Amino acid sequence: MLDVKNITKIFGGLTALDDVSFSIRKREITGIIGPNGAGKTTLFNIITGIYTQSAGTIYFNNKNITGYPPEKLAGLGLVRTFQNIELFGQMSVQENVMVGLHTRSRSGIISCAFKLPGHVKEERDVRGKALHWLEFCGLSDFSGLEAANLPFGKGRMLEIARALALQPDIILMDEPAAGLNNRETNHLADIIRKIRDSGVTVVLVEHDMELIMDICDSIVVLDLGKKLAEGTPRQIQENPAVIAAYLGSD
């Protein structure tokens, strides 16, 4: 459903990504892994419209989405979370998720200012749906809290809840387990599986190998800006090139 074709990204003189191609299949959890500096986050930023690639094309559901800005991708059902949590800190936890429902609601400035009937109904609807996604991610008890006051692990979950509220086809998570303790990581793994089982495609950039091998259906390995390998967790674990990249070759 997401086809990355010949992506190259050059920053100044540095080639961060060099002709990377792969495909992500529907309703799977795909992990993108690689040593530091492999280009994972750069690739993520290109797919999600934050950077523009130097060359190459991206197809989403067979539609060429090259150069689409994030807000347009959101409308198509592609959403992401951030490595450094990007919450709306001064808004309540529930309101954060309600922003996730932005594309699922229509009221404009005039409708909102004059509280036209359609808007009032929609607002009630949005409020209810937000609570559903908070419950899905185990955040029901925090709905009224200002997001900036959430503990770190809960903030991560809130980012996921907010992204899910958009009812995306695909969700890309940038190091969702970073900074989480074991218990929180296990909870995260459960949530990610639940997301996949509900029919949403998941892409992860992650350093936690245990988590990756545990939950991913397929894995793409990057090293120094190039695709090194692609396959199931088992294939990747046995791939000599991958082992060499991670452990150093003789």
Place this chain on the structure above:
Amino acid sequence: MSHMKKEMIKFLLFTAAVIITPLFFSGGYLMNVLVFVGINTMLAIALNLLLGFAGQISLGHAAFFGLGSYISGVLTATHGFDPWLAMLIAAIATFLMAFLLGFPILKLKGHYLAMATLGFGIIVYISLNETVGLTGGPSGLSGIPNLQISSLLFDNDVKNFYLIWTFALVTILLSTNLANSRIGRALRAIHDSEIAARVMGVNASFLKVQIFALSALISAVAGSLYAHTMTFISPASFGFNFSVELVTMVVIGGLGSIYGSLLGAALLTLLPEFLRTFQDYDIIVYGLLLIVMTMFMPGGLVRGIPGLFGALLPKRMEGGGENA
């Protein structure tokens, strides 16, 4: 009780307070000052939508106020337009101008946006001064007619009070609705993290332009009301100092709070009147007050005053949004 019900009760109580105010200060000098509080409330709320909600600075908002004033003034005093029609034209023209200006200018962020809006404010100020044939230049434009509804002519303090405050109350009501809606949330989301807001599907660049133009429209209506209430306007009222004063009202009152803007506007309009007793030293007392307030109430009056009581009272649990 739901958040919106609380908002509604607050609004109705305040409306009642406004209605009975003239019974106590009828015809006095204070009545005149309260008319200005109403106009400044509209301006502060307009700027707050941009600054407090969307997080975008404008150091040139007096220009939109001035444009509204002068378009209305010139159309009526020079060309004999009906004042209400002139107000409508002033509002639409200023809205369109801000809309077109907004596209290039709001691509800038932080200090650069501040400089660009500052520049716009100065251009308008100089234009008002220099186009003597059109605006009357520095000596001002006089003979602007009062507004009128059939036989009711708004020509004294009390009538003007009710006229201005009707507009101010409508501004408060509509802005409160907007603040607690999908659009209000999108604006605050842009304020906290523009990139995350965009990832959630908020068209940040367009929404910023829309709110900038809406803010200009409200300012222009306030300007038109000002022109028809004063019947005389001069460029001095629309300079850089007033733009800064508007920012001060919003910050002192509380960024992102509609009633905070009301408090800020009231304080900064009334305070200089009360400080008259300090004669030449009033500006020092005024400055000191502002410094002390920003130091001890960084969230503005609307959060600072409950904070003072908060130390004495048990903390109340709050749910949902909190746009007072």
